Amino acid sequence: MTSIRFLGAAGTVTGSRFLVQAPGGSILVDAGLFQGAKELRLRNWQPFPHPVDEIDAVVLTHAHIDHIGALPLLVREGFRGPVYCTPGTYDLANLLLPDSARLQEEEARFANKLGYSKHAPNARPLYDEEDALAAIRLLMPLRYGVRREIRPGIAITYHRAGHIIGSAMVQAEVKVESGRIHRMLFSGDLGRYDAPILPDPSAGVAADDLLIESTYGDRVHRGDPREDIKQAVFECIKRGGAMIIPAFAVGRTQEVLFQLRELEARKEIPELPIFVDSPMAIDATPMYLAHREDHDDEMARLVASGAEPLRPSRLVFARSPEQSRAINRMRGPCIIVSASGMATGGRVLHHLKQRLPEESTTVLLVGYQAAGTRGWSLQNGAASLRIHGEDVPVRARVTSITGFSAHGDKEEVARWLSTLPAPPGRIFCIHGEPPALGATAERLSARGWNARVAVDQEEVDLSA
Numbered sequence: 001m002t003s004i005r006f007l008g009a010a011g012t013v014t015g016s017r018f019l020v021q022a023p024g025g026s027i028l029v030d031a032g033l034f035q036g037a038k039e040l041r042l043r044n045w046q047p048f049p050h051p052v053d054e055i056d057a058v059v060l061t062h063a064h065i066d067h068i069g070a071l072p073l074l075v076r077e078g079f080r081g082p083v084y085c086t087p088g089t090y091d092l093a094n095l096l097l098p099d100s101a102r103l104q105e106e107e108a109r110f111a112n113k114l115g116y117s118k119h120a121p122n123a124r125p126l127y128d129e130e131d132a133l134a135a136i137r138l139l140m141p142l143r144y145g146v147r148r149e150i151r152p153g154i155a156i157t158y159h160r161a162g163h164i165i166g167s168a169m170v171q172a173e174v175k176v177e178s179g180r181i182h183r184m185l186f187s188g189d190l191g192r193y194d195a196p197i198l199p200d201p202s203a204g205v206a207a208d209d210l211l212i213e214s215t216y217g218d219r220v221h222r223g224d225p226r227e228d229i230k231q232a233v234f235e236c237i238k239r240g241g242a243m244i245i246p247a248f249a250v251g252r253t254q255e256v257l258f259q260l261r262e263l264e265a266r267k268e269i270p271e272l273p274i275f276v277d278s279p280m281a282i283d284a285t286p287m288y289l290a291h292r293e294d295h296d297d298e299m300a301r302l303v304a305s306g307a308e309p310l311r312p313s314r315l316v317f318a319r320s321p322e323q324s325r326a327i328n329r330m331r332g333p334c335i336i337v338s339a340s341g342m343a344t345g346g347r348v349l350h351h352l353k354q355r356l357p358e359e360s361t362t363v364l365l366v367g368y369q370a371a372g373t374r375g376w377s378l379q380n381g382a383a384s385l386r387i388h389g390e391d392v393p394v395r396a397r398v399t400s401i402t403g404f405s406a407h408g409d410k411e412e413v414a415r416w417l418s419t420l421p422a423p424p425g426r427i428f429c430i431h432g433e434p435p436a437l438g439a440t441a442e443r444l445s446a447r448g449w450n451a452r453v454a455v456d457q458e459e460v461d462l463s464a
């Protein structure tokens, strides 16, 4: 039997992993970690639900940890590759997998120190840096648009998804028992239309079966990020202090830099000192410039003209802790872009701790803030914030921009679906919270398409 099994991101957003078993072999599309609520994170500790030595290859859609973060676990269980990915994903995985391992190790150390783990004082990390490096050694870059037979009767082709650098949808052509070629399309995470830097999601990819991401299946993004950021800059100047932007190091930081430089180039904002204070963001920025295969026309033109599209004129990269601390002495209007994006950790905490008590400070939230994070508390008007064991009073002005997102909203996904050459025979809605999944399936069914929400762990026969 040729089949697909949903081993994660079914009924939930994280833990993307889909197993295709065919006469020519077994491939796993994405090997993501479960993130968020504790009952989800506990799933990372369970043995992989399929013998890993029976998996012939892994095919990655993009480098976000909920899509690649379980690779070191597979390797630990005995998987020996290969792992296919785009060149951009290859570079980002080299940055993100060791970082994920360090976070796991840190968490284990913390659990041991506080004794909250039931394994205390011997809590072990989910995986360590060595596991991450072993996983990286299995990566095999494959360019967009190149059809590659990775097993007898199983060919894959990457198409651009426009979500982050290297992001792709995967078209898998699988020969089933009857000799028929079955085309499966894995959307991966789909990006936005007309977003800066990245191209629109590739149009017109044929599919007999489609797995469609549904993150924003019940929502529409509002607002113009460039205009909103401009307003925030003027507010920051009026208040006379710093503007702190907590931002994800990969993707959001570069998008913010692009918009700020663009506003400067158009003389719509004055040139302010801008600090990027996150070693990972500093490492990811040259990758955003180097991967020209991931650039849209505007970005390509800017790069070709030598305009340095991610470098506002007074940009400073603060790599060392000394450079980071030096920002504390900065008075007057300036912009500090620092991770983490929800203020759950990282260097941004030092800046918030120092500047939240000042009325002249602006905090600009440019990303989704999950419930329970410091970012969420700020967004919801907290009068004080607990940072490094201290209660820090919030006198700063806090504003949110909602127009930034790396995921297409329901209208953008519908726009992409309308480019498919024909309605797929079956559509499985994945990668969303239940309301968003339900809304996506319902909308597609109303269009007369055969769509439903994928069920966790179910196996669907593709040979029929």
Ligand SMILES: [Zn+2]
Pocket: 062, 064, 163, 189
């Ligand atoms: Zn993603």
